[in-house]
Amino acid sequence: MPDKRQPAFDWTTLNLQAVLLAAGFIIMVLISVFTVFVIDRAAEDDENLARTLAIQDRLTTTLLALRRAESGQRGYLLTQQESYLQDYTAASPRVMPIVEELRDLVAGDMALTRTANRIKALARIKLDEMARTIDMQKAGDLPGALTVLRTNEGRNVMEEVRTLVSQNIAEQANVRAARTEISRRNNIVLLVLTLTGSALIILIGGTSIVLVQRNYRKAEIARQELAGTNNNLERIVEFRTADLTEANNEIQRFAYIVSHDLRSPLVNIMGFTSELEALRQDIFAEVTRLNGELAALNGKAAEADGKVDQLGADFDEAIRFIKNSIGNMDRLINAVLKLSREGRRQFHPQTIDMQALLGQIAGTVSHRVMELQASLDVEALPPVQSDPLALEQIFANLIDNAIKYRRTDEPLRIKVRGRANSTQAIYDVEDNGRGIDAGDHQRVFELFRRSGKQDRPGEGIGLAHVRALVRRLGGTMELKSELGKGSTFTVILPLRWSVNARSAA
Amino acid sequence: MNSKLSEQPVEIVMIEDDEGHARLIEKNIRRAGVNNPITPFTSGTAAVNYLFGADGSGLSNKGKPLLILLDLNLPDMTGVEILSRVKTNENLKRIPVVVLTTTDDAVEIQRCYDLGCNVYITKPVNYDNFAHAIRQLGLFFSVIQVPAPE
Numbered sequence: 046m047p048d049k050r051q052p053a054f055d056w057t058t059l060n061l062q063a064v065l066l067a068a069g070f071i072i073m074v075l076i077s078v079f080t081v082f083v084i085d086r087a088a089e090d091d092e093n094l095a096r097t098l099a100i101q102d103r104l105t106t107t108l109l110a111l112r113r114a115e116s117g118q119r120g121y122l123l124t125q126q127e128s129y130l131q132d133y134t135a136a137s138p139r140v141m142p143i144v145e146e147l148r149d150l151v152a153g154d155m156a157l158t159r160t161a162n163r164i165k166a167l168a169r170i171k172l173d174e175m176a177r178t179i180d181m182q183k184a185g186d187l188p189g190a191l192t193v194l195r196t197n198e199g200r201n202v203m204e205e206v207r208t209l210v211s212q213n214i215a216e217q218a219n220v221r222a223a224r225t226e227i228s229r230r231n232n233i234v235l236l237v238l239t240l241t242g243s244a245l246i247i248l249i250g251g252t253s254i255v256l257v258q259r260n261y262r263k264a265e266i267a268r269q270e271l272a273g274t275n276n277n278l279e280r281i282v283e284f285r286t287a288d289l290t291e292a293n294n295e296i297q298r299f300a301y302i303v304s305h306d307l308r309s310p311l312v313n314i315m316g317f318t319s320e321l322e323a324l325r326q327d328i329f330a331e332v333t334r335l336n337g338e339l340a341a342l343n344g345k346a347a348e349a350d351g352k353v354d355q356l357g358a359d360f361d362e363a364i365r366f367i368k369n370s371i372g373n374m375d376r377l378i379n380a381v382l383k384l385s386r387e388g389r390r391q392f393h394p395q396t397i398d399m400q401a402l403l404g405q406i407a408g409t410v411s412h413r414v415m416e417l418q419a420s421l422d423v424e425a426l427p428p429v430q431s432d433p434l435a436l437e438q439i440f441a442n443l444i445d446n447a448i449k450y451r452r453t454d455e456p457l458r459i460k461v462r463g464r465a466n467s468t469q470a471i472y473d474v475e476d477n478g479r480g481i482d483a484g485d486h487q488r489v490f491e492l493f494r495r496s497g498k499q500d501r502p503g504e505g506i507g508l509a510h511v512r513a514l515v516r517r518l519g520g521t522m523e524l525k526s527e528l529g530k531g532s533t534f535t536v537i538l539p540l541r542w543s544v545n546a547r548s549a550a
Numbered sequence: 551m552n553s554k555l556s557e558q559p560v561e562i563v564m565i566e567d568d569e570g571h572a573r574l575i576e577k578n579i580r581r582a583g584v585n586n587p588i589t590p591f592t593s594g595t596a597a598v599n600y601l602f603g604a605d606g607s608g609l610s611n612k613g614k615p616l617l618i619l620l621d622l623n624l625p626d627m628t629g630v631e632i633l634s635r636v637k638t639n640e641n642l643k644r645i646p647v648v649v650l651t652t653t654d655d656a657v658e659i660q661r662c663y664d665l666g667c668n669v670y671i672t673k674p675v676n677y678d679n680f681a682h683a684i685r686q687l688g689l690f691f692s693v694i695q696v697p698a699p700e
Contacts, residue, residue: 306623308652309571310568313570316571316681320574
């Protein structure tokens, strides 16, 4: 059957789809995280680049300012013209602030801080030297100033500064190049990752679409198959229902015809038996008369003939047996006829106030209950939607039985209880009567079967009739009973019974 | 029947497939003092042939004082069919028809009266009741009027 294989397949497809979707989502998250990381890195790189450029700038300007101050100093010393001092006075005060700026920029970098400090120290020495020589010149001590120059101290200092600056500028350029390279690589990785991820997502999306389409087609096919099967099933149910209805009608007709046609010969048997009985009177009267005549002829007094009386008794006995049997058979046939008629009766379901219905039944047996000093208690009963006439027959029968099969050593107590759940109404008819042997619990519901002491009149159709009615109303019957203690008959009915609910029954 | 019809005795046509029943019915009618001729038939076909004649028109029995005693369960056709044919025939429709059968089904009884049956009696199984019923029927026969011949 397709409906057994299909759901299993759907499950794997669904699982696959879920896995694909999860994978796509994870890839998207990874790409996003990496992008954020790379962007963050790029910002950091930019910052680093700016710092590197600033460092380079400060290094260069420091050197430039020192050179400018130095050239002004030398020009003044050579020419003694005040105009050369302008360059010096302009450049020299700028040196230290620039060096301080450099120190701020490289704060945190041990090597660069050391370099900056060294440059600061060198700059201070250089500035001192220049200030000293200019002051000497101003005081008219040119030879002293030239002596200071000739020590080459200033030139050495400048040489060291120049070397430091050019070394560091080159170093910063290397750092910059390395950073640019890392940044470029990151960008490439990001690009590759984004492209791969996008390709994967497109692939997953495509696969999902294909899977969904395939799944949908399968589901559609399964749905059509199911619809077909359902149609088929409905037809099968229709056929079966029709068959059952036909069989049921057949049985009803059969029961009716059998019981009906059996009555015909019975009329004859009964009729001619009665004719025989009438003949017997005539014959025996004739015999008695002839006997009397014979006795008179023989001159004896007519005397009672024991032999003739015996014959008459035998005759009467035979007739009595025949008539009793016919009576029994007639009752049985009538019972079958009654059952078959009940089976054909149409039910008319309606909402029934069970309290009122049981009250009515209790009313019809009240005088018998009073006579027997018995009690019949009807507790609160839930209403039910069913056939009122059938329910009346059911409960009247059960209560009749309770009264009929009472115990003589204890006053009869009958209780009718009811309860309901979401679909069923359940009624108990409980008595403290003679009870039914456990072995007969099924048998008592069978037609013409009775249980226990056969000291009450009856054909054994009451409970069979009750059960047939309960079944036709879509319900069931249960029996709890203990011999000598009492019985509880439970009638379980659907809360709402409609003609269509069991049209086949 | 003995009173009015003695001058022109009414013939009782008894259609009853069970010979035993036929005999018991006849015995009990006679015990009621009815002496009219009884013509018994055990099959529907024979009775129809007798009633409707060779041409099937019923003309041969037109105006003849007849009374039909009809059982519904016949082997070859149903009594209901005979009833409906008699009651729809121009020449026979006034013949009183007494349905005497074992069926006491309400629907069947209604149907017979609808078709024009005059009396419907269920055969009791208890012989005393049966004999009583037939004797009552016999008494009834003795007082009813059948249509006068034209």
